[in-house]
Amino acid sequence: MKVGIVGGTGYTGVELLRLLAQHPNVELSAVTSRAEAGVAVSDLFPSLRGRIDLKFSDPTSSSLQDCDLVFFATPNGVAMQQARALLDAGVRVIDLSADFRITDVALWEKWYGMKHACPERIAQAVYGLPEVNRDKIRAAQLIANPGCYPTATQLGFLPLVEAGCVDTDHLIADAKSGVSGAGRKAENSLLFCEASDNFKAYGVPGHRHLPEIRQGLESAGNCRIGLTFVPHLTPMVRGIHTTLYARINRDEDFQALFERRYANEPFVDVLPPGSHPETRSVRAANVCRIAVHRPQDGDTLVVLSVIDNLVKGAAGQALQNMNLMFGFDECAGLAQIPVSP
Numbered sequence: 161m162k163v164g165i166v167g168g169t170g171y172t173g174v175e176l177l178r179l180l181a182q183h184p185n186v187e188l189s190a191v192t193s194r195a196e197a198g199v200a201v202s203d204l205f206p207s208l209r210g211r212i213d214l215k216f217s218d219p220t221s222s223s224l225q226d227c228d229l230v231f232f233a234t235p236n237g238v239a240m241q242q243a244r245a246l247l248d249a250g251v252r253v254i255d256l257s258a259d260f261r262i263t264d265v266a267l268w269e270k271w272y273g274m275k276h277a278c279p280e281r282i283a284q285a286v287y288g289l290p291e292v293n294r295d296k297i298r299a300a301q302l303i304a305n306p307g308c309y310p311t312a313t314q315l316g317f318l319p320l321v322e323a324g325c326v327d328t329d330h331l332i333a334d335a336k337s338g339v340s341g342a343g344r345k346a347e348n349s350l351l352f353c354e355a356s357d358n359f360k361a362y363g364v365p366g367h368r369h370l371p372e373i374r375q376g377l378e379s380a381g382n383c384r385i386g387l388t389f390v391p392h393l394t395p396m397v398r399g400i401h402t403t404l405y406a407r408i409n410r411d412e413d414f415q416a417l418f419e420r421r422y423a424n425e426p427f428v429d430v431l432p433p434g435s436h437p438e439t440r441s442v443r444a445a446n447v448c449r450i451a452v453h454r455p456q457d458g459d460t461l462v463v464l465s466v467i468d469n470l471v472k473g474a475a476g477q478a479l480q481n482m483n484l485m486f487g488f489d490e491c492a493g494l495a496q497i498p499v500s501p
Contacts, residue, residue: 161486164190164227166219166242167234170344172256174205175475176233181211183479183493185486188212189227192219225249229485231478232256235343240278243302247281252485253302254478260285260304261372271368288481290490291315291425292380297484305481306376308473309335309369309391312402314376315428315448316465319421320414321381326406326461329386333373334403338396338439341469349393361392398470399439404463414452414461422450426491427472427480437466444468445498446476468498 163180167173168191180186191201193216201216202209219242224230230246232239232255240259247253262268265279276282286293286300289311297303306314313333320326339355348354370389377385394401415433422428429449431437437449445468453462467473476494483490 161185162187162189162227164224164230166192166230166232168216169193169196169204170233171340171470172474173233175470176231176478177208177212179475179479179493181208185488185492188214190217190222190224192217192222194218225251227251229482236272237274240276244278244281247302254305254481256305256474256478258307260302261287262375267371271371288477289314290480290484291428294484297481300485303481305478307369307372308341308400308469310372310376311473311477312400312448312465312467313373316402316404316450316463317377318380319418320406321377323412323417325410325412327409328381328383330407331385331387332405333387333389336392336394336401337469338394338399340397355393356395358395359392361390363391367391398443398468400467400469400473401439402465404465406461408459408461414454418450418452437464439466440500441498442466442468443499444471445496446471446480446494448472
């Protein structure tokens with residue numbers, strides 16, 4: 161199967177390259193970058209020496225329409241400009257940006273601050289969270305790959321919202337991310353001297369992942385979701401840790417509820433009672449680890465959810481979606497054991 165990547169120089173792009181290079185059913189035929197056109201992929205990313213022989217090509221001159229599937233690992237606003245022509249040519253597309261995630265166009269434009277260039281394709285897009293939309297993903301031509309915070313948060317809340325056993329009007333998500341979540345760009349707040357030995361919240365008045373999380377949970381639970389979502393920047397490269405709070409309105413065996421919900425999910429690991437998952441336990445792997453707590457047997461449930469933001473939160477989930485779309489083993493190319501230390 162021929163695969164192309166638009167935007168192969170960011171952290172998500174190189175993670176896609178790393179994973180695709182190990183996939184048994186994929187021929188990587190095009191990797192685009194306007195700034196690096198003509199440069200060998202392995203020159204920019206020496207970790208891929210001997211694994212990928214391609215050079216970056218300009219998006220306007222590449223053979224993307226000859227691919228069976230194209231990934232967009234681009235900033236928000238790019239895929240909606242370029243995906244239409246590929247879709248019209250019969251190419252299947254997985255967009256790792258936010259361009260097709262939110263079904264309400266006006267809401268998307270409000271949060272992302274730009275006019276949507278391809279609104280007619282939004283209804284066609286399938287939200288690529290396999291634990292919810294596996295069957296729809298198999299038949300999709302266009303996948304909106306979920307964001308990293310939304311993946312960790314939704315997987316942690318889903319069993320509770322689906323079961324209707326918590327107060328869905330007052331959910332709280334306290335989320336922390338490594339600096340790679342902001343992308344590979346020059347920005348003062350992401351410089352080593354600024355981010356190292358530091359910890360801060362941001363986007364407290366409203367973060368653009370909020371409507372995506374709310375949309376997913378409302379669809380899963382067929383109910384209104386009230387959510388306070390506060391992200392934080394932590395001094396690490398990879399990883400997301402979400403601490404989720406929900407007020408109990410009906411007693412359940414919550415551990416058993418989570419174990420049943422994810423029993424057949426290859427990339428969700430519900431840990432034993434009393435566990436505290438760490439971000440390093442998922443580093444470089446396409447897995448979400450979850451622990452469920454009820455402190456002091458009180459009326460508040462605390463769910464801990466960790467992922468690698470570049471893998472299950474981005475490139476790995478995109479490959480998981482690709483495997484479903486093309487009938488491959490869902491775990492193909494994704495069997496990596498987490499890296500430790």
